[in-house]
Amino acid sequence: MDKIEKILISICPGKFWEEKPEGRWLEIPCIAVEKMAGMMIEAGARLVTVTASPLDTGEFRLIYHWDVDGNLLNCVSTTSRGALPDIVQICPAADWIELEIHDYYGVNFTGRDLPSLMLNEHDRAGIFAGRFQRKPKAGGRP
Amino acid sequence: MSYTIPIGPYHPALEEPCKIQVTCEGETVQDVALSVQYNFRGVEWLAERRNYQQTVALVERVCGICSNVHTLTFCTAVERLAGLTVSERAQYIRTIVVELERLASHTLWAGIAAEVIGFQALFMTCFAVREQIMDLLENLSGNRVHYGMNCIGGVTRDLEDSEGVLTVARNVRQAVSGRLIPLFANDKTVRARCAGTGKLSREQALAWGAVGPTARASGLTEDIRRTSPYAVYAKLDFEVPVETAGDVFARVVVRLLEMVESCRIIEQAVEAMPPGLIHRPGFVEVPRGEAVARSEAPRGELFYYVASDGTDVPCRVKIRTPSFVNIPIVRPMLIGANLADVALINASVDPCYSCTSR
Numbered sequence: 001m002d003k004i005e006k007i008l009i010s011i012c013p014g015k016f017w018e019e020k021p022e023g024r025w026l027e028i029p030c031i032a033v034e035k036m037a038g039m040m041i042e043a044g045a046r047l048v049t050v051t052a053s054p055l056d057t058g059e060f061r062l063i064y065h066w067d068v069d070g071n072l073l074n075c076v077s078t079t080s081r082g083a084l085p086d087i088v089q090i091c092p093a094a095d096w097i098e099l100e101i102h103d104y105y106g107v108n109f110t111g112r113d114l115p116s117l118m119l120n121e122h123d124r125a126g127i128f129a130g131r132f133q134r135k136p137k138a139g140g141r142p
Numbered sequence: 143m144s145y146t147i148p149i150g151p152y153h154p155a156l157e158e159p160c161k162i163q164v165t166c167e168g169e170t171v172q173d174v175a176l177s178v179q180y181n182f183r184g185v186e187w188l189a190e191r192r193n194y195q196q197t198v199a200l201v202e203r204v205c206g207i208c209s210n211v212h213t214l215t216f217c218t219a220v221e222r223l224a225g226l227t228v229s230e231r232a233q234y235i236r237t238i239v240v241e242l243e244r245l246a247s248h249t250l251w252a253g254i255a256a257e258v259i260g261f262q263a264l265f266m267t268c269f270a271v272r273e274q275i276m277d278l279l280e281n282l283s284g285n286r287v288h289y290g291m292n293c294i295g296g297v298t299r300d301l302e303d304s305e306g307v308l309t310v311a312r313n314v315r316q317a318v319s320g321r322l323i324p325l326f327a328n329d330k331t332v333r334a335r336c337a338g339t340g341k342l343s344r345e346q347a348l349a350w351g352a353v354g355p356t357a358r359a360s361g362l363t364e365d366i367r368r369t370s371p372y373a374v375y376a377k378l379d380f381e382v383p384v385e386t387a388g389d390v391f392a393r394v395v396v397r398l399l400e401m402v403e404s405c406r407i408i409e410q411a412v413e414a415m416p417p418g419l420i421h422r423p424g425f426v427e428v429p430r431g432e433a434v435a436r437s438e439a440p441r442g443e444l445f446y447y448v449a450s451d452g453t454d455v456p457c458r459v460k461i462r463t464p465s466f467v468n469i470p471i472v473r474p475m476l477i478g479a480n481l482a483d484v485a486l487i488n489a490s491v492d493p494c495y496s497c498t499s500r
Contacts, residue, residue, distance in 0.1 A: 020433070021222055021433075022222060022433060022434045022436075023434065030193075041347075041349075044348065046348060046351050046364075047351050048351070048436075048443070048445055048462065049445055049460070049462035049467075051447045051458070051460040051465075052460075053449065055457045062331075063447070065362070065434065065445065065447075069369070070364060070366075070368075070369025070370050071370075072370070072434065072436070074434070091349070092349050092350050093349065093350050093351030093467060095470060096466065096467075096470050102460065104186070104187075116177070116179070117179065118178075118179045118182045118499060119179065119182070120179065125145075127184075128184075128186070128187050
């Protein structure tokens, strides 16, 4: 566990792990996503899921949640021009996770095909993003 | 010459819609394509447009089998975000109800597996055991499907009939140990259909991120109740059954043994449950921030991520259900299998399409 954390810190100069009750968090640059996945798989980690959230800048914040011996490591990255490298070749568990994020937010994972998983054939990817992302005032209903 | 058979989205072996497009060479499966979008409801999108109380009711409807564990996990994430401490009695009640739900889910699965195998008498035996659990859940919560037991900060109903819970737990334990396990383990038909079928190696299970009984039947040991305890699991004594064969039979064995452990957990929890409040009064204010929560649902690890911007509506709710990771693994299990085993292998991961599509 400590070894993995040290290795990950080495690809993220100037960053540090943040401790929370449910696990540790680390910001990583988008170019290091594949490197991170490779290290995690080599260390026997399991990809739990990836959480995508839209940012005001038009980019997306993606959190890669990894399980290492029951401990949760959350690696946070941000898309560049709406895209991140895909990690399916390194981690097969990411296959449906990336497809779902593409369906919901239109995030592109470079280096792979992105057929729809949750949408019908003719639906446009990104149904949760853009104009559909606008929310009512707090407590209201859509 | 190869040919393709579209199975589903409506078919007799499963109660939910899913399309499995099987490409065969003779009777051997060469490739598989899965379509799971038929139950897509946009629950995450809806959750980001309802306040926290409304979202509890919403996430309970992600699944009709493991509805309670969804609210438990969502409430746990919100409680972490809000810095709430849940009373010990409420934690015990949560543990008891979530284990009853596991029993209801596993007996349902065992019955369906018996049906797929073609063993009608075993199907009826499983459902007779399940009915005792369903009656108890109805007595405790007033409902047989969506129990409405969890709220942010505790539970909505107290557990008054402790003796009734103990009696059912003991009866179910005896029925599982004395009837279901011998029937499944010793019957030649069950063995012939299940042993060596739908194999998944430990390495495949890890690479594909398998969880729950599917992972533990392939030699992985992780159980969130043990590795990252929540509710009162850290105070209770229970085993985590693990098998190494990685076939359908191993998945049967793991689930049957888990049912015995669930009964033991319920018995201990009822006896150790202290008196006290079951929830905190008043409204809960959720500050700006983000939190995650994980729990061991009947089908495996359930994951919730909740982010708050300080209002009464969550700004992001991410739900990762166990079936979402276990269903894609059916593909490597099916390749090379016999066409006649497709329904059984698919059922062996206990797929929930309602959870998967959300």
